[in-house]
Structure formats: structure tokens, C-alpha cells
Amino acid sequence: xxxxxxxxxxxxxxxxxxxTLQKQGKNVLLLESNNVPGGVATSFYRGRFEFEASLHEMxxxxxxTRSGDVRELFKRLGxxxxxxxxxxxxxxxxxTLDTNEEYEMPVGIDNFIKKMEEYVPNSTKSMEDFxxxxxxxxxxxxxxxxxxxxxxxxxxxxxxxxxxxVASHSLQTVLEALKMPKKAQAILTTYWxxxxxxxxxxxxxxxxIMLYSYVVNKPVISLNRSxxxxxxxxxxxxxLNGTSKFLTEVKxxxxxxxxxxxxxxxxxxxxxxxxxxxxxxxxLVYGRxxxxxxxxxxxxxxxxxxxxxxxxxxxxxxxxxxxxxxxxKNYSYFIYHxxxxxxxxxRMTHLKSDNLVGVVLNNANPNCSPKGTTIxxxxxxxxxxxxxxxxxxxxxxxxxxxxxxxxxxTFEQATKTNIFEAIEEIEVATxxxxxxxxxxxxxxxxxxxxxxxxxxxxxxxxxxxxxYIKGLYxxxxxxxxxxxxxxxxxxxxxxxxxALKEMGDESEN
Amino acid sequence: MKVKIKISNIxxxxxxxxxxxxxxxxxxxETSYTDKVVYSYPINELAKVLHPKSMKVMVTNIIKETNxxxxxVFKRLNNEPFPxxxxxxxxxxxxxxxxxxxxxxxxxxSSPKNLDQxxxxxxxxxxxxxxxxxxxxxxxxxxxxxxxxxGTFTYNSLRDKKQILALVGGSGITPIMSLARxxxxxxxxxxxxxxxxxxxxxxxxxxxxLDKICRECENVRxxxxxxxxxxxxxxxxxxxKEQISxxxxxxxxxxxCGPVHFYHHLDKIFQELDIPxxxxxxxxxxxxxxxxxHNKYTLTVLTDNKEIDIPCYEDEPILKALENASIKAPSKxxxxxxxxxxxxxxxxxxxxxxxxxxGSDINxxxxxxxxxxxxxxxxxxxxx
Ligand SMILES: Cc1cc2nc3c(=O)[nH]c(=O)nc-3n(C[C@H](O)[C@H](O)[C@H](O)COP(=O)(O)OP(=O)(O)OC[C@H]3O[C@@H](n4cnc5c(N)ncnc54)[C@H](O)[C@@H]3O)c2cc1C
Ligand code: FES
Numbered sequence: 017x018x019x020x021x022x023x024x025x026x027x028x029x030x031x032x033x034x035x036t037l038q039k040q041g042k043n044v045l046l047l048e049s050n051n052v053p054g055g056v057a058t059s060f061y062r063g064r065f066e067f068e069a070s071l072h073e074m075x076x077x078x079x080x081t082r083s084g085d086v087r088e089l090f091k092r093l094g095x096x097x098x099x100x101x102x103x104x105x106x107x108x109x110x111x112t113l114d115t116n117e118e119y120e121m122p123v124g125i126d127n128f129i130k131k132m133e134e135y136v137p138n139s140t141k142s143m144e145d146f147x148x149x150x151x152x153x154x155x156x157x158x159x160x161x162x163x164x165x166x167x168x169x170x171x172x173x174x175x176x177x178x179x180x181x182v183a184s185h186s187l188q189t190v191l192e193a194l195k196m197p198k199k200a201q202a203i204l205t206t207y208w209x210x211x212x213x214x215x216x217x218x219x220x221x222x223x224x225i226m227l228y229s230y231v232v233n234k235p236v237i238s239l240n241r242s243x244x245x246x247x248x249x250x251x252x253x254x255x256l257n258g259t260s261k262f263l264t265e266v267k268x269x270x271x272x273x274x275x276x277x278x279x280x281x282x283x284x285x286x287x288x289x290x291x292x293x294x295x296x297x298x299x300l301v302y303g304r305x306x307x308x309x310x311x312x313x314x315x316x317x318x319x320x321x322x323x324x325x326x327x328x329x330x331x332x333x334x335x336x337x338x339x340x341x342x343x344x345k346n347y348s349y350f351i352y353h354x355x356x357x358x359x360x361x362x363r364m365t366h367l368k369s370d371n372l373v374g375v376v377l378n379n380a381n382p383n384c385s386p387k388g389t390t391i392x393x394x395x396x397x398x399x400x401x402x403x404x405x406x407x408x409x410x411x412x413x414x415x416x417x418x419x420x421x422x423x424x425x426t427f428e429q430a431t432k433t434n435i436f437e438a439i440e441e442i443e444v445a446t447x448x449x450x451x452x453x454x455x456x457x458x459x460x461x462x463x464x465x466x467x468x469x470x471x472x473x474x475x476x477x478x479x480x481x482x483x484y485i486k487g488l489y490x491x492x493x494x495x496x497x498x499x500x501x502x503x504x505x506x507x508x509x510x511x512x513x514x515a516l517k518e519m520g521d522e523s524e525n
Numbered sequence: 526m527k528v529k530i531k532i533s534n535i536x537x538x539x540x541x542x543x544x545x546x547x548x549x550x551x552x553x554x555e556t557s558y559t560d561k562v563v564y565s566y567p568i569n570e571l572a573k574v575l576h577p578k579s580m581k582v583m584v585t586n587i588i589k590e591t592n593x594x595x596x597x598v599f600k601r602l603n604n605e606p607f608p609x610x611x612x613x614x615x616x617x618x619x620x621x622x623x624x625x626x627x628x629x630x631x632x633x634x635s636s637p638k639n640l641d642q643x644x645x646x647x648x649x650x651x652x653x654x655x656x657x658x659x660x661x662x663x664x665x666x667x668x669x670x671x672x673x674x675x676g677t678f679t680y681n682s683l684r685d686k687k688q689i690l691a692l693v694g695g696s697g698i699t700p701i702m703s704l705a706r707x708x709x710x711x712x713x714x715x716x717x718x719x720x721x722x723x724x725x726x727x728x729x730x731x732x733x734x735l736d737k738i739c740r741e742c743e744n745v746r747x748x749x750x751x752x753x754x755x756x757x758x759x760x761x762x763x764x765x766k767e768q769i770s771x772x773x774x775x776x777x778x779x780x781x782c783g784p785v786h787f788y789h790h791l792d793k794i795f796q797e798l799d800i801p802x803x804x805x806x807x808x809x810x811x812x813x814x815x816x817x818x819h820n821k822y823t824l825t826v827l828t829d830n831k832e833i834d835i836p837c838y839e840d841e842p843i844l845k846a847l848e849n850a851s852i853k854a855p856s857k858x859x860x861x862x863x864x865x866x867x868x869x870x871x872x873x874x875x876x877x878x879x880x881x882x883x884g885s886d887i888n889x890x891x892x893x894x895x896x897x898x899x900x901x902x903x904x905x906x907x908x909x
Contacts, residue, residue: 051864061881184542184546240885244885263855319562320558321553441684442684448575452573459569469553
């Protein structure tokens, strides 16, 4: 059977690609090795708790009046009415362990600036400039996307001059240049861990777009867990007669004369297509799925040049007390030793790091668990392969429990609460869990590290030159838009549109 | 709209640098090494060791425990050790009986210390196809397939009390036996008291070994309770509220394993004693494999782009109808908990248990066929 396109992996990126193409009348085959769609965008039950597997908050969604890119995408895909989301009224709440600081930031630009002024007097001017700049960056990125790799230099120069100035710089460099007070810089940078890269590495534009979206569009969550988002995409794909196979792993991509011809699955079926969209890592594709002799030199070089991004441990807790009883009033708690992102990034190359993001689901979604209970997630990232270095088959269970214990203790200390005594259900996901579930190298959850030439802009600017094998596209966290819900969804559409063009069938959107 | 923002310092190098972003990336690629891409990561390999997709095994020993119960010992055909497991976990056994493949889950009864071989202990239940085959027909050296280990009926030091009171009905002793052995072997570090209810003295499983463990290990105790036999040595009757209250309330986690009516019985007691959910762990319980075969309907199965009609019965889970018709369907726990059999109801009415079905799955007509019973002709779509 020959398909117009084959999508490997039903994560966020893969699902959007598959649906976008199917909606254009293409005949798509979606192959997924797990038994549910979504990749890490899913949920699971333990006892009386349905745990969200990954989504803390999504940016670029917004509401009716401030509709973000992802919301527009869902509209185009015809699934907006299939998902129930909720906007949050806070951005972040950060607590530092070593310096005993605590800051709570609201949504809305004015509120945000005002609150910052309270914490850091004389920060208003630089904050205003910052948000102006964010707005321009956002519009400039839209323009870059619309121009499909061929921006008009003049338009860039005249309409987006400030964007052009900052585009090649790191978050830290630009905040310095804006003469933002150090303390305000530090607070503003709190979200760095969401992009898995500290202020000196992460591109200003990338960070600015995310923070801006959280402040302006507000963060959103999916009330029925991210599984509902994944399911909405999948059900629509199926309704349009898309073909899917679960529990089916792709073990080879067939390449002939520099072009993809199809895939071979673990049950030894061959499916033919001239388009393959990979929701998996280039490491897997070039290192295992395509026979080495057929991997172009450039593809090898690119893959070898990249650094794997964040690995993570996530502790899922079902507690038998309400958030009020526990004394937890915020939704998200960023807990670091200090606000110095570079220093914390270094700390997080060690296993004993206890920097974490705590999320109290009930504070955004009060009916997510039975009355009198709380769902709490503690997520901690590692920026090295330290977990792999230490885990063995003999110490794995113990290691898991020890890490969880450490994280819970830190959360207790930072929030001055008692969590241990309320644990009714506990599940711990480690890099091993993610490696097993997603097949990603070393179990990374954020794709490649966003640093230097592997930041957002260089990736996007060069994505049209990096199709080293004809008909092969990458989407998802390892793709050109990097990791995160909104990015991976949007990467799915981008690749689908590119593929449509290749099929000689450019669509209107 | 043009805004003048004072962005000092970096202004001079702006435009050029922007244009160069792409070129710099190009350069970084060109100067990177050309070696082949090696996809080899210890943690991905370890994941496969800990969670093999399935394991080919051979029956190396069959031990008669009582008249109707046998322990079956397996080793892996590739001679690798079994993946480490926690006492209380189960495996899924794929048994081929008269050409039909049946999957059943059984708790591991052996100690997690010895991974060269693992064992399950099976009691033949009335009309049970697989259990009777395993107890009465299975022979040494038979090759079989196991999946797992799976399950969360395990001791967790962060959640549970250090003292466990295990409440066991009949063959529910198997995961608790594994725990007792694990404590004895110093693999698990908790204190275990077992209230073990059996029908008669002759039905008690592992009695000699349990008594030995209790004698030699101060952290394990057992009390036998017989329901169908008068005895002057052992307590008789059903495990009661009074017996449970003898163990200081608030100091124990309760691990319950036994038949369905046993859970109902204990749930009532826990409620009366006001014991919080947190301290009660249930093993996944196993329905008896009996069917009364009345009210026959047609089950239409959509799978692999085919549409297959098979018979199904109102008092038989849909998964069983699939099994009888030799239609391959994903499954693990068989009791509605793991979600592995998750399928979509396309048409028809069913009686089903939604306890462990994701909220959005329910909204989109998904169900778990292992706990779904037809109330009309039914069409389902398998997820595979
Ligand atoms: C704990 C955690 C918290 C997070 N929190 C947030 C958050 O708050 N906000 C946010 O925006 N982002 C968050 N993220 C990131 C976000 O979840 C991911 O970036 C995004 O879901 C990744 O999508 P993806 O398209 O890369 O697909 P993935 O989820 O990586 O899925 C890849 C899929 O491919 C399948 N696959 C792999 N190999 C094969 C093969 N050979 N054949 C067939 N199928 C295969 C896998 O089974 C999997 O389903 C979080 C991630 C984690 C892990
Ligand atoms: S097999 Fe586990 S839910 Fe059906």
C-alpha cells in the first residue's frame, strides 16, 4: 500500500502533521509504538488520581480575545471545540533556597511591570522597553514564518529594526543592553528552565516570545489533561479517514538515491511513501533507522554537532489533603537555589540537584481529583547524562526513591508544608521511563540544547537547507521550533506545509 | 508602528550578525565530525533490560503446593536473568491451549532476590480454562511467553507505613509470599504481619516456608484463619473487624489481596474503622473465569482495516470474546486498571467499569474491554 505521507510517532508534532495533511485530502499513515496517541502529552491513572504526564502550562494559546498561534492552529484543524482549556491568572511563583527570596508574578503587561517595580524599584522603564521589544519580536517571527524562508531584507529593516538588533543575541546580553536592573533580570529569567537553557545561552527572541505569550495570552492548561488535546487531534485525523497503527514501531526508513521511499515496521511490514515525517530524534533516524551508508555526510555532521538537552525526573503525587489543608495556594512553584540561571544550570548537571518546578493542579483545575485531595507534580531537570551514568539495573528502584524523597523534602522546605504524610499515590518517571516511552536518546525530554547555532532562529533560518534526504522532515522537540507544546504543534504544521509543497500541492494556509 | 528602544552596546553589530546566524550554523555543521551517528545510550539499553517487550521462557520446575495449586518455575530461554522486580508485581502469561492463545496475569510468588528463575503459583478454579491447564496439564520444559513485570501493588517507603498488615484470602497469598521472601532475603525493608484466610488447613499454601521465615526473621509474622473448618489451633471464620483492630490503628498500611467478595468484605471494615485510603493498597483482583453463556449478541470488531463478526455473551467480558475468536487484542492486567486494552466503542450498549478510564477517553467513547460486558450487539475498534 502506498501512502502520500507516513508519520513516525504520534506525539504533538506527528499528530499535527498527520492531521494537516489528511485535511488537505492526502492519504496519511500514522505509526506509533505506544498504545495511545500523544507521546508525553498524555495522562495515566494511579488509584483515584488521573495524572497529567507532562503539561504544566501551554503558551501561545490564549482566549477568544487574545487568540494565540496554537489556538488559531486548532481552529484551522477543526478541533478547537473539542478541547476544554482554562486560562491561568498567574505566571510564575519563584522561591530561592539559598537566598530566601520569593516572587509572585501576575499575568497582563501592566500588572507584571507594576509588580516588578514593587520588587525592584526603578525597573519600570527597562520592563516597558522589554515588552515593546517582545511585541516586535513576536510580529517579526510571524513575518519570518509567512515569508517561508525568504524574508525581504528591506521589510525586516524597516518594520522590525529592533528585532534585527537583538535577533542574534542571548537573553542575558539583551537584558543587559536594556539596562534592566540585575534583580529584575534575574526574576524575569525564572522561566529559563522551561526552555532548558540558561540566560547566557538561550536566544533572547525565543525566551521573549514565550514569556510574552504567558504574560499577554496567559498560560493555559487542558482541563481533561493533555490527553484530551492529543485525542482531539487523533480523532479528527481518524474521522477524515487517516490510517493509524499503534503498538507499531518503525525500525527502518527506506532510502534510495537520496530520497525516502517508505518505512519498515517491527512486524516486518513495508509501507511505501515519498514523504516521511519523523516525530523522533535525528539521532534515531540517522543512527539507526536509515542504513549508515545512506546517511549523507552533512546529516551526520549536523547530528554529531548537537548537544542533547534536558533530561528529567518527574514525581507524580496524589495527596489525601486539599491544597488549603496543605497550605498551597499557587499553581506553579519554581524552586531554585539562586536566581542565577547559569549557576543553576551547572548545578543541574549533578544528580543531587534539587531545583524543581512544583505544580499544584487543583489550584488551576479544582475538580481534577476527588474532594479533599490534591495532585502535585515535582519536575526536576538534568543537563547531563548523569542519571545514565549512575543508574544500573540493581540500584534503579532505590535511586528512584531516593531522588523522589530528596525532591519532596526540598519542596516541603521551600513551601513550608508537610507533603510526605499526605502521600496516597506516588509515581516517579526518570530518564529511563522517558527513554522507554519516547525512544528519545538518553531519555531527553527537551530535544537538543538551545545554545549558539542551535537556537531558535538559526534553526528556522536554515531549515530549508537541512533536508539532506529528499522527502524526510523532522517535527517535535528535536525539530526546528524546539521543545514545548506550542512549538511542537507548530512544527507539525510547518513540516506538513513543506511536504505539501514538495508534493506540488501548495495549500492556501 | 516603530518604537525607538534604546538598546545600547549591541547596536553596532546588529544587522550583520543577524544575517550571519544561518552561515554560522552552516559552519558549525561543516566543522563537526563526520563519523557515523551512533545510536547507543546506556539508559535506553537499561530500559530494555528492565522492561523487555516479552520474554521467551521455559518451565523448569512444577511444584505441587496443595491438591489444586501448583507453583510453576520459569527460566529465560536466552539464559539472561529476569528483570529486577518489586515484590507484589505480576507477569502476563501467554498460554497456548489447543491452538488458542490466552493471556493471564499472575503475581510473581518468588523472591526478587533470585532473578535466574521466577515462579508463579496457580490455583485451579472451577471452569477456568487457563488455570486448569496450568495445574493439570502443563509439563516440564514447555516453552511459553511472559510479559512484565508490571504492577504497583508494592511497598513504597515514602508512602506506606513501615508496618504492613497483609490481609489475604486464598491464593491471594502469592504476591505477599513474594514480599515475605523479599524481607527474609533483605531485599525489602519493612515489617510484615499476614492474616491469611484459607478454606481449610489443607488449602494453606507455603505453610512450611512461611513458618520457617517467621521463626528466622523477626520482621515477618503470620496468622492463619480457616473459614470452612473448625480448629482448636487456628482462628476460624472470616477475617473480622476485631482481628484487624488488634493491630494498633494508625500504625499500619493494609495490603489486601484475595477474591472480589473478600475486598467488599474488607472495604466495609475499613470504612467502619475509618481507615484513610492512603493506608489501603489493593492488589488488582481477579474475577473467576466463569461464564453462564446466556444472552448472546454479535460483536463486530474493527481491526487491521477488517471488520470481523464474532459471538459475545452478556456475562462475559468483551476481551474474552476476542480471545475465544483468536483475535489478537492488546491486554495486560485483565481487570480494567492498566488501560492497555483500551478500545473505542463505535456502536451498541455495554455495561462497563470506568474507574480507570481517562476522563477524555470516556468523553470519546473509549472503554476497557476486559471489564466491559455487552448489553446489545456491539461494534468496537481496537487500538493497534
Ligand atoms: C515532565 C514534562 C513536563 C513538560 N512540561 C511542559 C509544559 O508545561 N509546557 C510545555 O509547553 N511543554 C512541556 N513539556 C514538553 C512537551 O511535553 C514536549 O515538548 C512535547 O510534548 C513533545 O512532543 P513531540 O512532538 O516531540 O513528541 P513526543 O512526545 O516526544 O513523542 C514522540 C512519539 O514518537 C513515538 N516513537 C518513537 N520512536 C518511534 C518509532 N521508531 N516508531 C514509531 N513511533 C515512535 C513515541 O512513542 C512517541 O509517542 C514537558 C515535558 C515533560 C516530559
Ligand atoms: S487489560 Fe488492563 S485494562 Fe484491560
